[in-house]
Amino acid sequence: VRRLRDVGEHGWIARLARRLAAAPSRRVVLGVGDDAAVVRSGRRPLLLTTDTLREGVHFRSGWTTPAALGRRAFRVNASDLAAMGGVPRFALLALEVPPNMAVAALDRLVDGFVADAGANGAALVGGNLAAGRRLSVTVLLVGEAPGRVVTRAGARVGDGLYVTGTLGGAGLAVRRLAARRSGRLPDPPLRIRAGTLLARVARAMIDVSDGLVQDVGHLCRASGVAAEIDASALPLAAGLRGPRTGVTFAATAGEDYELVAVVPASSARALARLRRRLGCRLTRIGGVVAGPPTVRLRDAAGRIVTLERAGHDHFR
Numbered sequence: 001v002r003r004l005r006d007v008g009e010h011g012w013i014a015r016l017a018r019r020l021a022a023a024p025s026r027r028v029v030l031g032v033g034d035d036a037a038v039v040r041s042g043r044r045p046l047l048l049t050t051d052t053l054r055e056g057v058h059f060r061s062g063w064t065t066p067a068a069l070g071r072r073a074f075r076v077n078a079s080d081l082a083a084m085g086g087v088p089r090f091a092l093l094a095l096e097v098p099p100n101m102a103v104a105a106l107d108r109l110v111d112g113f114v115a116d117a118g119a120n121g122a123a124l125v126g127g128n129l130a131a132g133r134r135l136s137v138t139v140l141l142v143g144e145a146p147g148r149v150v151t152r153a154g155a156r157v158g159d160g161l162y163v164t165g166t167l168g169g170a171g172l173a174v175r176r177l178a179a180r181r182s183g184r185l186p187d188p189p190l191r192i193r194a195g196t197l198l199a200r201v202a203r204a205m206i207d208v209s210d211g212l213v214q215d216v217g218h219l220c221r222a223s224g225v226a227a228e229i230d231a232s233a234l235p236l237a238a239g240l241r242g243p244r245t246g247v248t249f250a251a252t253a254g255e256d257y258e259l260v261a262v263v264p265a266s267s268a269r270a271l272a273r274l275r276r277r278l279g280c281r282l283t284r285i286g287g288v289v290a291g292p293p294t295v296r297l298r299d300a301a302g303r304i305v306t307l308e309r310a311g312h313d314h315f316r
């Protein structure tokens, strides 16, 4: 029997995408395989995405407050829309809740979600509530794109690779929490505005959820290119500066929910103009090169940094 741990999370999804692509629909502009789906219904394209946060898998009790968990559920989903230049408009929230959970705690979770969604242009319009052994929060977001929809495909040789914010901070917090040291999961950043601005100049985008190297790898496969990342250029989160372990950790830890944008040199001036309005830092971390879709991380001396893993896979 072939099991999920044999094919892996991304292997299984790629297989599903191939099966669905065999019977395309005219209303589906972009199906399984990118950060969000793009469908046609009326004049404007709609963006759809869903993601789950599950206790024991994505977080443990005590790592976060109910309100922060609600915000997190919104933000990890909004990140996938932002990665395509989209903004969230409507949300569905499907909850699995242990029967002994305090009503006030569940209220705080939903309030945290609704407040964060509302502050970012999205309304909760429905969902589902079911009993479960563990708390599980599934979100579906429907979004619109004010401008171009940017996919993972489209990167070309010679383009620059940029990342918003910093890397490794969430991974470091998880490592500390897992070692039973104090702390809380930090709120994922909001990059909705940065995403819509970068969509004006980017040829391809993806968000960093599972680890920079792995996620840039997805972008490379979709675009049919390779990428070189300059390890010394990575914007490390506070607490990670220093030895090479910090760099490899930041490049693979995941949960950063920052955006990687591929911008051609011809858009450098346009990028310089919109940089100040992003609301976060933007760092050039490497470039797109020819070759089979791989990601190479190089140190300051130009040597390839070998990685034990590129990022997170739920089944491997």
Ligand SMILES: [Mg+2]
Binding pocket: 034, 035, 079, 080, 083, 206, 207, 208, 209
């Ligand atoms: Mg994504």
